[in-house]
Amino acid sequence: MAKLILFSIFAALFLAGILFSAPCSGDNRVCAPGNIAKKCVSGEWVVEECAIGCFDGECMQCEPGEKECASPTKYNVCEENGKWTIAVPCDFGEGCDGGKCSQYTPIECREEGDVRCSWDNEDIVLICNKNLTWVNYQYCEKGCAGEGWCAQCEKDARECTGDVSYKYCKESRNWSSDVICTDGRVCEAGQCVPAGGALCKEGESKCASNSIFVCDKKGGWEFERNCLYGDVCIQAYNGAQCGSGLEKCFGWGEFEQYSKEEGVQYANDGRQRDCENITYRKYCLDAEGKSNLDEFEEKSEITCGEFYMKCEYKKKGEITFQRMRDGWAANCTSVSYEYVCKDSGIDASKEKEETQCGEWVQAEPQKEKGIIEIILSSLLGLFGIS
Known part of the structure; x- marks a missing residue:
């Protein structure tokens, strides 16, 4: 009976790994081992690494039970699903300090002209007035970001800035400088794609969640295979590969001369010839294509001239x-x-x-x-x- 239960658990886990790696539909969300949240976007899994943990396919915002101030007079509580509750108001005459309500003390600013985002309205920038108190200063269409400026863009947004260039939204929610498309590609919807409307070049491969897709002759992505349960899809410099995630090598460089020793070889009749012993090394390349000097293969070649009598x-x-x-x-x-x-x-x-x-x-x-x-x-x- 115990063996049957273990086999059922293993089969369920294995099937779950396959289902989570397969192309998806709708807006499904799932959690994967290693604090990974997966969201289905346009038929492909989009992977997000969670700093705290994953719950029901979404990254947790906080540790359950944690508290923080939402405004000078309100506080938030982290629920079991890792999300903050709607702000809870403190009792009359109390203010929030360190996530707890206590006797209210007006929050003052330190220097006139300082700015910050509002506690109560994420679209408002506050400014410190001459009385050293925070007042509304500016309304932001895309919300207040950072230390008190209006965000220029939404997270992960991308836009073409020309036929062969694009910009993307940085963590600060400001636009990046222009990025130029290479290899004759053009920009479409904020992405560099081969000219002529193709999405990719034939033979290219990419990771989509835990699956590998390969570019076909028509320039479209075609599903190739799922990574086995326990493996992850790794986007390396030479294409998508399945592995444990701990691999050091994704390819090898060319053999290059590492050392050279010179010597003399003697024959029984007294003749001699000059010889060279050359050692060559090639180094393992990491996912970015950089040489890992600790991992290498080595070969030696000995070459000699003609025998002669000195x-x-x-x-x-x-x-x-x-x-x-x-x-x-x-x-x-x-x-x-x-x-x-x-x-x-x-x-x-x-x-x-x-x-x-x-x-x-x-x-x-x-x-x-x-x-x-x-x-x-x-x-x-x-x-x-x-």
């Missing part, structure tokens, strides 16, 4: 001759080498010579040359003919 012997010259011993002869070759270094050049102190001879063979007897043969051999030698 110092080596190079052939300098070669001569051939014949050695004679006791009637025997051997043909020999002598090769001289110079020692050359890549950096410092020739080292004369390390020159060397290597001689190799063939087999010893019996020498042919020398016959005496006649005078004519000697003269002819000399003439041929003068002309380089042997």
